[in-house]
Amino acid sequence: MTAETRPLRRDAVRNREALLAAAREVLAERGADAPLEAVARRAGVAIGTLYRHFPARADLVDAILLEKLRAWADIGREAAAVADPWEAFVHYLRRVCETQAGDRAFEDLACRRVLEGKEAGDVRADVYRLTTGVIDRARAAGRLRADFTLSDLSFVVWGASRVHEMTASVRPGLWRRHLELMLDALRAENAHDLSEPPLGAEELTALLSER
Incomplete structure (x- = not known):
């Protein structure tokens, strides 16, 4: 099983869902150019955690x-x-x-x-x-x-x-x-x-x- 196909741990799934939920809120409030730091803060995670789940800004923004x-x-x-x-x-x-x-x-x-x-x-x-x-x-x-x-x-x-x-x-x-x-x-x-x-x-x- 590769890193790409290995299932996410429960805490990782939780973090990803929190990031997506936070991104929906922050982008709705501030637009598609909102800083990702604001998304990470809203989700209650470090910015590094955000980039582990969404390596490029477009990965998160385009999903929303x-x-x-x-x-x-x-x-x-x-x-x-x-x-x-x-x-x-x-x-x-x-x-x-x-x-x-x-x-x-x-x-x-x-x-x-x-x-x-x-x-x-x-x-x-x-x-x-x-x-x-x-x-x-x-x-x-x-x-x-x-x-x-x-x-x-x-x-x-x-x-x-x-x-x-x-x-x-x-x-x-x-x-x-x-x-x-x-x-x-x-x-x-x-x-x-x-x-x-x-x-x-x-x-x-x-x-x-x-x-």
């Missing part, structure tokens, strides 16, 4: 971000299960924005970071499929303005993130008001012709890679 990405896909599945196409779209946006307002690591994932790796790529593909499905269904039903795209949705989410960032110390829930204003503006019956076209998929991908 992958959980966030799966949660994002779950939101998409929740929305897909809502019968009314417009309410499904509203549910999706409210849940994504609510989640990022309470979790800075999720906000980083939604607005700033692209998680690499095959497993993350598979989950990201699910997020894309579910999100576009929600948009397409609301447009096809004539409830969402016909020219609304995935890139437009990205900017709505980023906008809510920015409002929350600027107003959280004064009124943490103010982002909800501005999201609801935006949702009213996105109804098909309120649409008017726009001179500026939306970003295309390649432009949006390029923009994300620069963030």
Whole structure:
């Protein structure tokens, strides 16, 4: 039996679980760039213990971000299960924005970071499929303005993130008001012709890679 396959001792398993639990809390509070020393302190272990379990920073951070990405896909599945196409779209946006307002690591994932790796790529593909499905269904039903795209949705989410960032110390829930204003503006019956076209998929991908 090699070191890689040998089962962890009970105390080592306990330490690893404590580190993952602490990382979920610390990254939710401080974002994906939070210092690992803060994670170790929260878990009640030495920083050396953290690095024995997670030799590279990305080993721990990416494990947590992958959980966030799966949660994002779950939101998409929740929305897909809502019968009314417009309410499904509203549910999706409210849940994504609510989640990022309470979790800075999720906000980083939604607005700033692209998680690499095959497993993350598979989950990201699910997020894309579910999100576009929600948009397409609301447009096809004539409830969402016909020219609304995935890139437009990205900017709505980023906008809510920015409002929350600027107003959280004064009124943490103010982002909800501005999201609801935006949702009213996105109804098909309120649409008017726009001179500026939306970003295309390649432009949006390029923009994300620069963030």
